[in-house]
Amino acid sequence: MQVVLNTDVKKLGFKGDTVSVKAGYFRNYLMPAGFADIATKARARVAESRKDKIVMKKEEIIAKSAETIDKLKGLTLTIKAKATDKGKLYGAVTEADLVEAVEKAVKIKLDKEFIKMNHFKEAGEYTALIHLGEGLDEEIKVMVEAVEEKKA
16 A cells, blocks of 8 residues: 655655555554554645755755765774683674674764664674665774683
8 A cells, every 4th residue: 555654764765755555554553653644645645845944954865874884985994892711602603793883983873773683692703884874885894802701
């Protein structure tokens, strides 16, 4: 079914977009939360009239995202984690650890949802993908260094 979004909905679209969704998703989630309405001709006309503002907002977001991607180009992060003497980490390096490391390195606060990676469970060199939107991807290198636990 076709609906017009009243607000930005992650992984679906921006405010004013007309998108196709399953009836159950609309009925159980989008409509009760006020995120969308059924796309009638009148609502479509109102959404079209607001498109210029919305397009400008999207372009601004994309410009900021492109600027962020430029700052991330060629970035290599080093993360130290407690490990056994064989290099196996006690806890995995996760998206939250990368968010913290990126913020320290280049002063950019990312959300965990923008980082696509497998959790790193051993010391070594890895890559993680930062995905900020369509065509806005950057791979960063992550060096995981083992720090042996001191025995008392």
